[in-house]
Amino acid sequence: MPMVSRNYEEFEQPQTISGATEFQALRRVRRRTGLRLTLVAVGGFLLYVLLSSFTPGLMNSSVAGHLTLGLALGLGQFVLMAVIARRHVVHMRTHVDPVVRGLGHRLRRLPGENRQRPTGSTTAHRTQGHRTW
Amino acid sequence: MVTAAGVGDRFSLQLTFLLFLAVVVVTLFTALLTAPQRDEIGEFYLGNRTMSPLRNGLAMCGDYISAATLLGSTGLVALNGYDGLLYLGGTAVAWMTVLLLIAEPLHNAGRFTLGDTIALRLPQGQRPVRLALAICTLAVTTLYLVAQLVGSVALLTQFTGEPSALTRTLCVVVIGTIVIVYAAIGGMPGATFIQVVKAVMVISGVTVTAVMVLHHYHWNVDALLGAAADHSGLGTRFLEPGLRYGGSTTSKLDFFSLELAIVLGLAALPHVMMRLLAPRGVNVLRSSVVWAIGLVGLVCLLAGVLGLGATAVVGRETIAGTDRKGDAAVLLLAHALGGGVLTALLTCLAFVTLLAVASGLTLAAASSLAHDLYGEVVRKGRAKETEELLVARLAAVVIGVLGMLLALVSWGANTATLAFLAFAIAASAILPTLVYTLFWRGLTATGAQLSIYGGLLCSVLLVVFSPVVSSTPASLYPDADFAWFPLQNPGIVSIPVGFLLGWLGSLLSGRQETEAYDEFEVRTLVGADQS
Numbered sequence: 001m002p003m004v005s006r007n008y009e010e011f012e013q014p015q016t017i018s019g020a021t022e023f024q025a026l027r028r029v030r031r032r033t034g035l036r037l038t039l040v041a042v043g044g045f046l047l048y049v050l051l052s053s054f055t056p057g058l059m060n061s062s063v064a065g066h067l068t069l070g071l072a073l074g075l076g077q078f079v080l081m082a083v084i085a086r087r088h089v090v091h092m093r094t095h096v097d098p099v100v101r102g103l104g105h106r107l108r109r110l111p112g113e114n115r116q117r118p119t120g121s122t123t124a125h126r127t128q129g130h131r132t133w
Numbered sequence: 134m135v136t137a138a139g140v141g142d143r144f145s146l147q148l149t150f151l152l153f154l155a156v157v158v159v160t161l162f163t164a165l166l167t168a169p170q171r172d173e174i175g176e177f178y179l180g181n182r183t184m185s186p187l188r189n190g191l192a193m194c195g196d197y198i199s200a201a202t203l204l205g206s207t208g209l210v211a212l213n214g215y216d217g218l219l220y221l222g223g224t225a226v227a228w229m230t231v232l233l234l235i236a237e238p239l240h241n242a243g244r245f246t247l248g249d250t251i252a253l254r255l256p257q258g259q260r261p262v263r264l265a266l267a268i269c270t271l272a273v274t275t276l277y278l279v280a281q282l283v284g285s286v287a288l289l290t291q292f293t294g295e296p297s298a299l300t301r302t303l304c305v306v307v308i309g310t311i312v313i314v315y316a317a318i319g320g321m322p323g324a325t326f327i328q329v330v331k332a333v334m335v336i337s338g339v340t341v342t343a344v345m346v347l348h349h350y351h352w353n354v355d356a357l358l359g360a361a362a363d364h365s366g367l368g369t370r371f372l373e374p375g376l377r378y379g380g381s382t383t384s385k386l387d388f389f390s391l392e393l394a395i396v397l398g399l400a401a402l403p404h405v406m407m408r409l410l411a412p413r414g415v416n417v418l419r420s421s422v423v424w425a426i427g428l429v430g431l432v433c434l435l436a437g438v439l440g441l442g443a444t445a446v447v448g449r450e451t452i453a454g455t456d457r458k459g460d461a462a463v464l465l466l467a468h469a470l471g472g473g474v475l476t477a478l479l480t481c482l483a484f485v486t487l488l489a490v491a492s493g494l495t496l497a498a499a500s501s502l503a504h505d506l507y508g509e510v511v512r513k514g515r516a517k518e519t520e521e522l523l524v525a526r527l528a529a530v531v532i533g534v535l536g537m538l539l540a541l542v543s544w545g546a547n548t549a550t551l552a553f554l555a556f557a558i559a560a561s562a563i564l565p566t567l568v569y570t571l572f573w574r575g576l577t578a579t580g581a582q583l584s585i586y587g588g589l590l591c592s593v594l595l596v597v598f599s600p601v602v603s604s605t606p607a608s609l610y611p612d613a614d615f616a617w618f619p620l621q622n623p624g625i626v627s628i629p630v631g632f633l634l635g636w637l638g639s640l641l642s643g644r645q646e647t648e649a650y651d652e653f654e655v656r657t658l659v660g661a662d663q664s
Contacts, residue, residue: 017655017659018651018652018654018655023655023658023659026658027654027658030658031572034233034234035234037229037233038229038230038233038234041226041229041230041233042226042229042230042396042397045222045223045226045392045396046389046392046393046396048219048222049219049223049388049389049392050389052215052219052374052375053374053375053378053379053385053388053389054385056373056374056375056379059373059374060373060374064355065355065358065359066355066358066359066362066369066372067354067355067358068372068373070215070373070374071215071218071358071372074218074219074222077222077225077226078222078225078430078433078434081225081226081229081426081430082427082430084229084233085229085232085423085426085427088232088233089419089423092419097416100658100659100660103655103658103659104659104660107655107659
């Protein structure tokens with residue numbers, strides 16, 4: 001029986017990547033947009049909860065028929081979620097994935113491989129493949 | 134006795150039983166067929182890693198939507214109108230944190246459990262942290278498991294009135310045994326199959342009923358809202374905030390505390406984390422989580438419609454009269470709209486939901502025990518795969534039996550309270566370590582342990598000294614009074630405490646592993662392999 005590999009040695013040396021400007025930029029972009037969008041989604045919802053609790057007068061103002069501002073904002077949360085999820089996916093696809101792919105290739109190429117390997121076509125194929133469900 | 138009349142007649146009870154039996158037989162056979170062929174822990178813990186995003190999303194949705202959501206939250210809407218709808222919103226928003234912050238870094242740097250991620254981040258001090266995590270995982274999953282099993286008794290109560298001790302035991306033992314078979318023999322492939330089946334059933338069942346409600350009011354939402362307000366006996370107060378949580382500033386804070394725990398706790402629930410590690414590619418994971426958000430959002434919206442519909446069609450008085458917590462709302466609505474057949478369908482749905490969530494939880498607890506506790510702490514990483522797998526299967530049996538015993542002892546407990554405590558523990562004990570591990574260079578093993586044990590203790594102690602346990606008529610011990618903490622939900626205090634302890638512990642312990650962090654950070658962002 002094979003022993004379980006628990007030392008993760010199959011992965012190449014990433015230390016060389018962590019100093020690269022490309023990686024630092026990626027790191028900043030991921031953190032900034034991730035935090036900002038989370039703040040909008042979660043903060044927005046918690047703010048809505050607090051508003052409902054502490055300013056009922058405002059939330060009870062009627063928008064149309066029985067629909068109050070509070071109920072409308074509640075529905076708005078779902079719309080906001082959809083918009084944020086969409087923005088995140090588009091952002092990741094256009095700004096993050098290409099950089100990650102490039103870094104990933106560098107990571108695997110480091111132990112003295114040929115640097116001129118064409119990668120464009122295969123990656124394009126891959127993104128196509130994940131669009132299906 | 135909670136139910137004098139009950140919600141269903143003999144016919145729908147028998148139909149429920151037949152439907153439930155059919156689903157269980159089919160899923161049990163499939164679980165046996167899809168069970169891991171070889172003795173590989175990877176397949177047992179993660180299942181089929183090449184599933185499509187839709188199926189992964191369905192499985193995530195299935196893991197998340199428990200019977201508490203299906204019956205409890207709709208009941209909350211039916212009894213409390215606006216406040217119930219607010220609660221449903223939080224249930225859906227919780228997934229945003231997972232999508233935006235947690236899912237991809239965790240997936241890139243993860244293997245089977247959170248303990249594996251920590252082993253990469255803190256190679257020196259991983260074992261004590263794994264032990265702490267295993268204890269915490271066990272606490273969260275057991276609480277949630279007991280909530281599901283107690284829920285099955287509560288569901289049976291809707292039909293037969295207060296069940297006798299024998300019926301109660303039989304119900305818990307039968308459900309518990311099926312859960313053990315799914316988890317111990319089927320492993321992740323079996324659990325995934327029942328999750329997908331259950332998610333499809335829940336989504337279609339809820340959609341059909343919601344369409345019937347909307348059709349009843351000629352697709353006029355305003356008419357539905359108006360009818361709900363009229364039949365609530367409270368007028369427009371029903372559609373205004375504060376019916377349940379608006380009494381005092383304390384209860385407003387209590388509700389905020391609950392929402393905080395739900396929104397933040399989801400990302401740290403062990404069975405949800407296991408699902409995040411299952412897809413192989415990070416692109417598939419992203420699409421899966423987006424599917425999960427869409428499906429959970431849909432179920433939450435429709436649950437709101439069902440809750441309002443229940444009040445509009447059945448009336449608030451009748452719902453509160455049948456079950457004080459409102460758990461009967463959906464079933465009463467189904468009986469009014471679709472007769473015995475629809476009631477039986479939805480009841481069967483609720484039982485399958487219980488079963489599926491419980492098996493996911495048992496599996497998560499078993500993998501944490503076998504992989505973190507046995508494999509790494511007891512055997513120090515020298516266990517063979519077959520050995521670890523055997524331990525995982527045994528652990529599933531042990532946890533299932535433990536859950537059954539606890540459920541039989543505490544069968545009268547409030548399922549929602551148990552589930553909320555599980556969320557609070559996840560958010561205050563596991564989440565800080567998860568966030569620090571992924572994003573903070575300064576975390577040390579001491580800090581992680583302090584935050585895990587501290588968050589766990591803090592949330593449990595605060596609940597012990599809260600109105601949940603003593604001082605009010607609805608408490609566990611109504612006659613005693615040692616409730617110096619006024620809130621029923623500890624999140625608002627215990628979550629900051631967990632984060633603070635992790636930060637303090639890391640600062641004070643000094644010995645940092647920053648070189649490991651550089652390597653780890655590359656892993657979280659770029660991933661190990663992009664296949």
